[in-house]
Amino acid sequence: MSEPEAVALAVQAGATVFSGEKSTLVQTGPRPPVPGGSGLEQLRRAAAALERADPDVVVAGAVPFDLTRPGSLRLGPARTAPGPLPLPLPGARGQVTVARSRPVPPPSGYADAVRAGLAQIRAGRVDKVVLARTLQLEALDDWSIPDLLSELVSRNPSATALAVPLDDPADRQARWLVGATPELLLRRRGPSVLLRPMAGSIPRSPEPDEDIRRSDALLTSDKDRREHRFVVDAVVEALSPFCRTITAPEPELVATPAVWHLATRITALLNDTATTSVDLVAALHPTPAVGGSPRKAALEVIGEVEGLDRGCYAGAVGWQDVHGDGEWVVAVRCAEVKGRTLRIFAGAGIVEGSDPDAEVVETAAKMRTVLDAATSR
Numbered sequence: 001m002s003e004p005e006a007v008a009l010a011v012q013a014g015a016t017v018f019s020g021e022k023s024t025l026v027q028t029g030p031r032p033p034v035p036g037g038s039g040l041e042q043l044r045r046a047a048a049a050l051e052r053a054d055p056d057v058v059v060a061g062a063v064p065f066d067l068t069r070p071g072s073l074r075l076g077p078a079r080t081a082p083g084p085l086p087l088p089l090p091g092a093r094g095q096v097t098v099a100r101s102r103p104v105p106p107p108s109g110y111a112d113a114v115r116a117g118l119a120q121i122r123a124g125r126v127d128k129v130v131l132a133r134t135l136q137l138e139a140l141d142d143w144s145i146p147d148l149l150s151e152l153v154s155r156n157p158s159a160t161a162l163a164v165p166l167d168d169p170a171d172r173q174a175r176w177l178v179g180a181t182p183e184l185l186l187r188r189r190g191p192s193v194l195l196r197p198m199a200g201s202i203p204r205s206p207e208p209d210e211d212i213r214r215s216d217a218l219l220t221s222d223k224d225r226r227e228h229r230f231v232v233d234a235v236v237e238a239l240s241p242f243c244r245t246i247t248a249p250e251p252e253l254v255a256t257p258a259v260w261h262l263a264t265r266i267t268a269l270l271n272d273t274a275t276t277s278v279d280l281v282a283a284l285h286p287t288p289a290v291g292g293s294p295r296k297a298a299l300e301v302i303g304e305v306e307g308l309d310r311g312c313y314a315g316a317v318g319w320q321d322v323h324g325d326g327e328w329v330v331a332v333r334c335a336e337v338k339g340r341t342l343r344i345f346a347g348a349g350i351v352e353g354s355d356p357d358a359e360v361v362e363t364a365a366k367m368r369t370v371l372d373a374a375t376s377r
């Protein structure tokens with residue numbers, strides 16, 4: 001059996017897959033979910049279980065945006081290979097026909113939520129809040145996870161494409177998180193930690209001169225640099241108790257096929273290699289790239305004005321091995337898939353000076369990552 005065939009079979013059978021530019025990790029087979037009533041508890045239990053595990057075992061999966069809710073982490077052997085997932089995955093079923101598509105909330109409702117967020121900023125309750133919306137697609141047949149994953153990998157070569165089965169004991173139908181995220185929460189290898197937070201975005205243009213003009217406008221935008229700064233400051237502060245050398249240079253431009261972003265490549269050295277990748281996830285998540293600043297007040301405002309159950313969207317997804325090394329990405333440009341339903345999520349950071357209509361356009365552009373993979377073959 002070829003590697004793509006093996007991966008396609010594994011994905012159909014519920015494998016957890018992370019496919020990046022440099023390497024791919026696939027965790028397959030029967031593997032126990034990590035128990036726990038909250039994502040935070042599951043992260044702690046996973047780290048403890050790894051201390052007693054065989055060397056090829058990893059914990060892999062997703063913790064939700066809200067760490068007081070349970071996520072889906074599993075313990076089991078994983079295979080890693082250099083480069084992205086080998087394509088094409090055989091057995092592609094071809095295009096799924098979308099019967100209905102519904103934005104929730106509608107664009108005008110999202111613009112109202114952004115205005116409500118801005119009112120909280122002006123009232124001094126928060127400095128930044130990230131607000132999300134969804135696009136729900138109903139297909140005539142069940143969505144195929146291998147097909148979605150293949151499209152996400154091939155269209156987003158520099159992102160981390162992912163397929164994570166979500167545990168839901170109350171629900172017998174399989175649920176998945178799929179997506180292709182450009183945002184690295186953290187990678188820990190021995191004492192070295194790398195992070196690449198993102199915030200501040202502008203939609204790409206198909207016209208090359210206009211595309212460059214937009215990227216220049218983003219790089220020099222005061223509003224976007226402020227929006228970005230909240231994330232870098234929070235990340236550096238959260239790392240400080242654990243790390244002795246933290247370097248955070250000026251933000252740079254990063255392009256996905258749909259959007260330009262501001263990103264900062266932060267490097268750090270752990271004080272103590274007993275600190276695992278999971279410890280860092282627990283300390284960092286959710287950053288103001290998906291929550292806001294100050295964190296507690298921003299999470300309250302999201303609960304009051306957004307009106308969505310984010311689930312694992314904007315959560316932390318990734319893996320850790322028995323040495324405490326691991327890689328976790330931020331679950332943006334993602335969708336939740338269940339049977340015929342695909343729910344695409346996208347959010348945008350709101351700060352003083354944000355324009356509600358521009359945030360509608362920005363979130364629509366962000367949704368294209370999954371929408372294009374799901375609908376245009």
Ligand SMILES: C=C(O[C@H]1C=CC=C(C(=O)O)[C@@H]1O)C(=O)O
Binds near residue numbers: 290333366
């Ligand atoms: C919250 C999302 O993106 C985050 C990551 C990069 C840029 C973002 C922004 O510019 O608002 C967001 O912070 C999303 O795509 O749903």
